Amino acid sequence: MDAKVAVVGTGSMGSMALWQLARAGVDAIGFEQFSPGHDRAAAGGESRIFRTAYLEGPQYVPLLLRARELWRELEEETGFGLLDLNRGLMIGPEDSEPMRNVLASARDFDLPHRVLDGADMRREFPQHAMHGGEIAFLDEWAGVLRPEFAVLAAATAAQARGARVVTDSRVTDVEPVPDGVRIRCGDRTWTVEQAIVTAGPWTQRFVPAIEQHVRAQKLVMTWYHPRGGVADYLPDRFPIFIRDRGDRHVFGIPALDGGSVKVAPHASYGELADADDLDRNVAPADLEPINATVADLLPGLVPTPVRVSAYMDAYTSDGHALVGAMPGVDRVWVLGAFSGHGFKMAPAFGQVAAELAADGKTGLPVEHLDPRRFLT
């Protein structure tokens, strides 16, 4: 055996899985086609939102609370500053499902929060142009993560505890053999007891039994300059936000570089037949909807972006990830297709991966993410 556990892809989830395996003293080896902390898959673009009251449903709150603890432990272990809890605003119609979900999360788990009406918003957060019927939920345990540093931090921490990482090499095969799993990577073959596939946008390639339920999507991020000074858009005055208004779905992150505010569409820019097909160019016409949204909802910003970049994530057909046993493949686990909202929970999913590899089960609630739900 070359190692006890192999981790295929050391991006968001893989780096955290490797860290948790190494912490548990497991002999683990990671394989990465680029190198940890690269920006060519799902974890690029400078920032990711962390939030605790979850508009996708309160069933995620225990994972989020555990992730919050682990982000702090990773900061402590590495000395990297990764999570700034500068608070978060969820803005939308009071009777919408996302708003009901954040309110249910807060109620069920006693999360610190406030509910602000239009007048409160105009007084406290005048950067947002509020419209009739909208309220804002202020999540005190929301903020900003630094994705590239975070992945690098986890991989570095794992290596410091003895994990190995093979970089710049693509895994082309993960195949169960009688007493383990064979991994083909570059011109070498490795044999391990178990494998964890965390291939992000390339997940579809590794899940033949449920392939039709998984697709990579192109996602675009845009940054805008304030018209006047930047002071109102710095982290202490401008919490992260998510806003749903009619067919406009956007999220925003304060000016981390001291100049530009990320306001990006919460929408796909197209399905990819394969993650290798990503075209990182963005046509000017494709930016018109987000520019119009910025002009309408954030009038203090110049509504043409100063920065544009394209990334991708794998999505399932129900918008919830695949976490559990790989359907039809013994000794292989999959954690993938996080459907545009996985980063904040990455360290908790790292723990899940390590527990699955050790015991075949996990104490964290991930039943709703079981890949077998797509087997018909």
Ligand SMILES: Cc1cc2nc3c(=O)[nH]c(=O)nc-3n(C[C@H](O)[C@H](O)[C@H](O)COP(=O)(O)OP(=O)(O)OC[C@H]3O[C@@H](n4cnc5c(N)ncnc54)[C@H](O)[C@@H]3O)c2cc1C
């Ligand atoms: C633009 C954008 C904005 C987002 N915003 C948020 C947000 O604000 N908050 C949030 O929580 N989530 C957000 N997400 C979602 C989140 O970033 C992803 O769900 C998460 O990063 C997915 O992690 P992953 O490990 O599955 O993929 P990745 O981080 O991409 O990791 C997969 C890794 O596997 C490697 N790999 C793949 N195939 C192979 C192979 N064959 N051999 C070797 N290596 C391989 C890749 O190179 C990569 O490093 C956003 C995503 C995008 C794209």
